[in-house]
Amino acid sequence: MIPYRTALIVGAGTGxxxxxxxxxxxxxxxxxxxxxxxxKLASLAAEIQGRAYACDATQRxxxxxxxxxxxxxxxxxxxxVYNASYRTRGPFVxxxxxxxxxxxxxxxxxxxxxxxxxxxxxxxxxxxxxxxTGASASVKGYAQSAPFAMGKFALRGLAQxxxxxxxxxxxHVAHFVIDGGIRSERRAPPPDKPDSLLDPDAIAATYxxxxxxxxxxxxxxVELRPWLERF
Amino acid sequence: MIPYRTALIVGAGTGxxxxxxxxxxxxxxxxxxxxxxxxKLASLAAEIQGRAYACDATQRxxxxxxxxxxxxxxxxxxxxVYNASYRTRGPFVxxxxxxxxxxxxxxxxxxxxxxxxxxxxxxxxxxxxxxxTGASASVKGYAQSAPFAMGKFALRGLAQxxxxxxxxxxxHVAHFVIDGGIRSERRAPPPDKPDSLLDPDAIAATYxxxxxxxxxxxxxxVELRPWLERF
Amino acid sequence: MIPYRTALIVGAGTGxxxxxxxxxxxxxxxxxxxxxxxxKLASLAAEIQGRAYACDATQRxxxxxxxxxxxxxxxxxxxxVYNASYRTRGPFVxxxxxxxxxxxxxxxxxxxxxxxxxxxxxxxxxxxxxxxTGASASVKGYAQSAPFAMGKFALRGLAQxxxxxxxxxxxHVAHFVIDGGIRSERRAPPPDKPDSLLDPDAIAATYxxxxxxxxxxxxxxVELRPWLERF
Amino acid sequence: MIPYRTALIVGAGTGxxxxxxxxxxxxxxxxxxxxxxxxKLASLAAEIQGRAYACDATQRxxxxxxxxxxxxxxxxxxxxVYNASYRTRGPFVxxxxxxxxxxxxxxxxxxxxxxxxxxxxxxxxxxxxxxxTGASASVKGYAQSAPFAMGKFALRGLAQxxxxxxxxxxxHVAHFVIDGGIRSERRAPPPDKPDSLLDPDAIAATYxxxxxxxxxxxxxxVELRPWLERF
Numbered sequence: 001m002i003p004y005r006t007a008l009i010v011g012a013g014t015g016x017x018x019x020x021x022x023x024x025x026x027x028x029x030x031x032x033x034x035x036x037x038x039x040k041l042a043s044l045a046a047e048i049q050g051r052a053y054a055c056d057a058t059q060r061x062x063x064x065x066x067x068x069x070x071x072x073x074x075x076x077x078x079x080x081v082y083n084a085s086y087r088t089r090g091p092f093v094x095x096x097x098x099x100x101x102x103x104x105x106x107x108x109x110x111x112x113x114x115x116x117x118x119x120x121x122x123x124x125x126x127x128x129x130x131x132x133t134g135a136s137a138s139v140k141g142y143a144q145s146a147p148f149a150m151g152k153f154a155l156r157g158l159a160q161x162x163x164x165x166x167x168x169x170x171x172h173v174a175h176f177v178i179d180g181g182i183r184s185e186r187r188a189p190p191p192d193k194p195d196s197l198l199d200p201d202a203i204a205a206t207y208x209x210x211x212x213x214x215x216x217x218x219x220x221x222v223e224l225r226p227w228l229e230r231f
Numbered sequence: 232m233i234p235y236r237t238a239l240i241v242g243a244g245t246g247x248x249x250x251x252x253x254x255x256x257x258x259x260x261x262x263x264x265x266x267x268x269x270x271k272l273a274s275l276a277a278e279i280q281g282r283a284y285a286c287d288a289t290q291r292x293x294x295x296x297x298x299x300x301x302x303x304x305x306x307x308x309x310x311x312v313y314n315a316s317y318r319t320r321g322p323f324v325x326x327x328x329x330x331x332x333x334x335x336x337x338x339x340x341x342x343x344x345x346x347x348x349x350x351x352x353x354x355x356x357x358x359x360x361x362x363x364t365g366a367s368a369s370v371k372g373y374a375q376s377a378p379f380a381m382g383k384f385a386l387r388g389l390a391q392x393x394x395x396x397x398x399x400x401x402x403h404v405a406h407f408v409i410d411g412g413i414r415s416e417r418r419a420p421p422p423d424k425p426d427s428l429l430d431p432d433a434i435a436a437t438y439x440x441x442x443x444x445x446x447x448x449x450x451x452x453v454e455l456r457p458w459l460e461r462f
Numbered sequence: 463m464i465p466y467r468t469a470l471i472v473g474a475g476t477g478x479x480x481x482x483x484x485x486x487x488x489x490x491x492x493x494x495x496x497x498x499x500x501x502k503l504a505s506l507a508a509e510i511q512g513r514a515y516a517c518d519a520t521q522r523x524x525x526x527x528x529x530x531x532x533x534x535x536x537x538x539x540x541x542x543v544y545n546a547s548y549r550t551r552g553p554f555v556x557x558x559x560x561x562x563x564x565x566x567x568x569x570x571x572x573x574x575x576x577x578x579x580x581x582x583x584x585x586x587x588x589x590x591x592x593x594x595t596g597a598s599a600s601v602k603g604y605a606q607s608a609p610f611a612m613g614k615f616a617l618r619g620l621a622q623x624x625x626x627x628x629x630x631x632x633x634h635v636a637h638f639v640i641d642g643g644i645r646s647e648r649r650a651p652p653p654d655k656p657d658s659l660l661d662p663d664a665i666a667a668t669y670x671x672x673x674x675x676x677x678x679x680x681x682x683x684v685e686l687r688p689w690l691e692r693f
Numbered sequence: 694m695i696p697y698r699t700a701l702i703v704g705a706g707t708g709x710x711x712x713x714x715x716x717x718x719x720x721x722x723x724x725x726x727x728x729x730x731x732x733k734l735a736s737l738a739a740e741i742q743g744r745a746y747a748c749d750a751t752q753r754x755x756x757x758x759x760x761x762x763x764x765x766x767x768x769x770x771x772x773x774v775y776n777a778s779y780r781t782r783g784p785f786v787x788x789x790x791x792x793x794x795x796x797x798x799x800x801x802x803x804x805x806x807x808x809x810x811x812x813x814x815x816x817x818x819x820x821x822x823x824x825x826t827g828a829s830a831s832v833k834g835y836a837q838s839a840p841f842a843m844g845k846f847a848l849r850g851l852a853q854x855x856x857x858x859x860x861x862x863x864x865h866v867a868h869f870v871i872d873g874g875i876r877s878e879r880r881a882p883p884p885d886k887p888d889s890l891l892d893p894d895a896i897a898a899t900y901x902x903x904x905x906x907x908x909x910x911x912x913x914x915v916e917l918r919p920w921l922e923r924f
Binding site: 291322323324326328331332335339340343344346347350351354368371372373374375376377378380381382383384385386387388389390391392393394395396397 | 753784785786788790793794797801802805806808809812813816830833834835836837838839840842843844845846847848849850851852853854855856857858859
Binding site for chain 1: 394395398399401403414420426427428429430433434436437440443444445446447448449450451452453454455456457458459462
């Protein structure tokens with residue numbers, strides 16, 4: 001049993017977040033979606049009978065308006081998922097500082113803004129869940145990928161700090177380390193390596209399981225990878 | 232859907248493993264139990280219509296006989312859970328070396344013996360799951376608790392090594408960090424701190440979820456703690 | 463033997479960086495200092511016969527001008543230390559987003575800008591060292607301290623990524639986890655807990671040791687804490 | 694300045710421990726060596742004017758006799774280094790359980806016995822250092838190498854627990870993660886990859902540095918790897 005009625009997914013797209021939105025919808029939650037460009041979310045929103053909001057999560061005003069609108073349209077979100085990130089890579093000395101700033105802003109600062117607004121609204125009822133989507137780069141800084149490591153490490157620091165602070169207030173904070181590529185319409189595993197890419201539906205199933213955990217047995221971090229992934 | 236039909240829980244008792252046995256039984260698996268003293272398992276075994284075997288998991292002959300008997304009675308185990316551990320604590324200089332040896336033997340070496348026999352039998356069908364029960368001490372060595380840290384760190388090293396080696400052979404290896412006390416008949420949370428002890432049924436639900444994961448999205452490690460637990 | 467002749471400490475102040483500057487000066491290195499407000503560095507600069515530069519490390523132009531000036535005045539820096547950070551704390555819902563942005567900018571983005579300029583200049587000679595000052599918050603996200611965790615986690619992700627990328631190019635990247643308070647003129651350990659604060663001279667000695675390591679035995683991360691510090 | 698006068702290296706051989714023995718001897722410490730077969734230590738012992746003792750560190754009586762003899766011959770050891778380990782590898786299902794037991798006994802249980810005897814003798818003077826030699830396998834369980842991971846993870850759990858317990862008693866506990874192969878008479882780096890193996894003298898220099906740290910700035914764990922080592 002899920003003790004929640006509404007969800008808001010920030011940084012929604014056609015991959016993991018679409019799978020998660022569908023799954024939550026099937027379980028009876030009202031699901032709202034937010035993205036910088038919500039046009040791409042139109043068909044998904046229609047499918048799950050939810051709304052898609054425009055929101056640049058790096059802008060505080062946007063985030064506040066998003067929560068205001070989502071709360072007004074469908075009720076205060078019980079579950080808030082921060083799924084946005086920005087990635088750039090290449091030889092360190094050739095990186096564009098603007099890209100690095102953007103990685104920190106989208107991957108981490110936006111997560112702060114969204115989590116803070118979520119926490120404020122959950123504080124009064126002492127109930128809710130804030131989930132963060134991480135990556136291999138959340139726990140390992142790879143060569144030629146410093147910006148993503150910076151953003152994802154920062155997001156993990158935020159999530160861990162929040163887990164320590166908000167758990168005793170009844171808010172479940174969890175961080176998911178997605179350690180591998182995700183299957184999509186444009187990306188399938190090679191025939192000789194079946195199941196070597198993560199199925200977004202399977203990832204969503206683990207998000208749902210963590211959401212269903214009672215407060216006496218909460219997970220704050222869980223990792224997921226395909227059976228053939230090196231780690 | 233669980234793709235497995237039979238389970239064997241080594242180091243079974245009345246807590247987490249009893250919850251897990253009941254849950255697996257309800258999901259249709261044939262569940263076998265093993266413990267040094269199986270007498271304590273009689274009523275649980277009757278309840279889940281399974282068998283309880285005597286086994287000192289630190290003795291290779293015992294382990295081999297256990298698997299032989301379990302396979303003969305109920306079929307090769309698809310899921311094998313290693314749940315045994317031995318704990319002693321106190322000022323380091325006062326520890327009894329025999330207790331330390333026992334902690335390593337029960338908490339870690341027995342895990343090796345059981346996992347090896349499980350892996351041998353799963354190798355031919357390239358299918359199966361081997362789960363290990365960890366603790367806070369698996370990832371943090373506490374003062375006055377070196378023996379438990381030694382045993383649990385070693386078990387985690389085993390589990391991580393096996394995850395890397397056996398995952399590509401189709402065997403799901405997972406390690407559960409149980410970070411907090413578990414509620415039992417003899418131990419309830421204080422009234423002012425509800426849900427401050429882990430519910431064994433809730434832990435079992437997470438074991439089950441990991442068991443249900445498809446091979447494209449496997450977790451190798453997950454932690455569980457009560458909402459009020461400091462970490 | 464230190465194989466370097468010049469050092470540049472960014473985010474210099476009167477604590478750890480002053481100790482480090484003095485120690486490097488005694489070992490024969492030309493040491494340059496940089497801070498947002500270099501006035502506070504005047505006496506230190508005089509003492510070590512080095513220059514103090516004004517630099518807002520979060521601004522790329524400032525960083526480039528700093529390196530240009532330092533290289534012109536004293537030669538290309540062989541060792542670059544990033545020591546700047548910005549910390550704010552308090553209940554999560556009350557945090558000022560501007561402070562969080564500042565923590566990311568000063569603690570992490572400035573580290574990127576400085577490291578990138580350093581790496582560019584070291585690339586041609588395939589020699590040099592880039593050191594980062596971390597904190598307890600680099601590896602543990604504390605309650606009521608999300609901003610510092612975000613900044614310091616991000617800096618660690620940067621350092622780890624750089625260690626992987628730049629080490630094979632002959633550049634030694636190291637990250638120091640300073641896990642405890644540092645003694646200063648304004649802060650002494652309580653009489654009943656001698657040595658319970660880190661001595662900045664002792665920290666500097668470990669920076670120096672890592673600097674002296676030959677490339678066949680490089681440390682990328684080391685932690686330091688007082689004997690009485692809980693961890 | 695090293696505040697110690699005597700050292701005892703258990704599990705001494707011709708590699709790292711020989712470098713360490715020579716370095717400590719040059720710094721004025723009386724150094725005792727112990728190994729299962731002390732014959733191989735004869736020339737080293739002569740060189741450093743120390744004694745070589747026979748000791749099977751997995752046997753408590755041996756360990757007690759070793760300390761008794763070393764204390765009697767050269768004074769209570771101020772620094773005790775546990776350097777013994779036993780390694781076996783291969784496909785998991787083919788491992789000999791006796792080898793696994795031996796890996797746990799030599800790599801971990803012997804470390805406990807030696808550390809306990811050391812801690813007992815250091816307790817009265819509230820002064821001393823206990824160092825443990827770790828490996829890549831201390832923090833990462835590799836495929837086909839479960840036994841070494843089990844032993845080295847366990848040793849790390851011991852070291853971390855002791856650091857928490859004994860540091861406040863004035864005893865410096867440190868764990869060194871040697872992440873790479875060590876150069877020896879029989880093993881040199883390939884010509885196209887200079888310095889790609891750890892120099893045992895360089896490792897010893899880092900042990901010495903940690904030994905010299907004042908108690909207000911102690912390291913409990915440090916890692917070392919060659920510049921070209923993948924990690």
